[in-house]
Amino acid sequence: MMVRPPSIEEAYNWMLEHLESGALTPTELSRALGTDLSQRVLLFLNYLVAQGLVTRTSTGRQVSYASGRTAEITRLLQTQAQAEAKGKPIEAPEITGIPEALVISAPLSLADKVTMLRDRYPTLTILDMKTAFKELLGSARRKLLLALPFLELDGLMYFTDEIVGLGRRGAVVHLLTRELLLPRQSGYSYHQKLKAFAKFIDLYASGGGDRQQVAVRDYTIRIGAASDESLLYEGIHQKMVVADGKRAYIGSGEIRAASFISNGDVGVIHVGRKAQFWQDYFNLFWSEADVVPYTFFQESIG
Structure with a gap:
């Protein structure tokens, strides 16, 4: 029996729960949500960093995210959900402040090796x-x-x-x-x-x-x-x-x-x-x- 992948709303809720309980890392995101969803949540986390709602800490090659303002993040997500209920799909947040990024695509035959390579550069988006x-x-x-x-x-x-x-x-x-x-x-x-x-x-x-x-x-x-x-x-x-x-x-x-x-x-x-x-x-x-x-x-x- 196939397990249904989480929706983006469920992914954001998972993010909030982990921000409330302590630091959250990109590796944890990837393991829990898979590549596509984890990247969308990671992009949103970096947006929240730019807005001052989340703190991003780098220790060597390890990056973690933490926040003491999850109530404000919840209100932001509720506003988006209300817009969706009125027939307007959730839009991506304003792009101002989101950092630069490297963009990659590789054949499926190289997927595991690409994942290992990405894990060696956790401080890069x-x-x-x-x-x-x-x-x-x-x-x-x-x-x-x-x-x-x-x-x-x-x-x-x-x-x-x-x-x-x-x-x-x-x-x-x-x-x-x-x-x-x-x-x-x-x-x-x-x-x-x-x-x-x-x-x-x-x-x-x-x-x-x-x-x-x-x-x-x-x-x-x-x-x-x-x-x-x-x-x-x-x-x-x-x-x-x-x-x-x-x-x-x-x-x-x-x-x-x-x-x-x-x-x-x-x-x-x-x-x-x-x-x-x-x-x-x-x-x-x-x-x-x-x-x-x-x-x-x-x-x-x-």
Whole structure:
């Protein structure tokens, strides 16, 4: 008989119980909650540290969290639960103050070795790729920038709730990609890519957002004549997620299932001034890219 994994609310309650009884360590979190939930709780703990509600102590290579203000944390969680009861899903806390992080993804065959490696660096904030993307998409309030050269439907399905939430909040979304208007080939993969971008926009709209708030642009420049078999292209290859100009993911992984389950991918999350630089870097390409209207997807997909 399979044991049902705890919900995020149950995970937060477990966190509170252990904060009340003494110090809590990342190792204890991982053992009790599993990788995905423990990383979400750890991110929330670091948010609480930034808000002064939790104390983070480092002793050598060991990190622990403690708090004498669990009543205030409980009220914060109750406020979120009330919002959920009114039909508004629990949103990630504001991202201000959450520390920088390393972001990783590895094939399942290396899972045990990756866990051992992470345990050797307990003072570092290390996030799973999927968890990092969920937190960034789920916490952007005003503007989200995404550089996605190879967006795929199978990866998009991991983040349906977060994209619907962007529409609910009315956040502006900029999607930067390549080879939509000038594809090298227009076969199955190309049409799946078109469907992925259209699906993103439709998910946003299903949350009550205006499709016009999601802008798509294509940075692709042909070098040489179209008839030249050795035709070269300039295009984006960077993978980026910038949330409200405050946090920015830069790395090799993007919204593709392979980046979460089968590839070795890495990245970093920068905050503050570094995140502002990455926002400006994104905008260098955005300002030179061609607009791809929603009607283009409708007409191309049929």
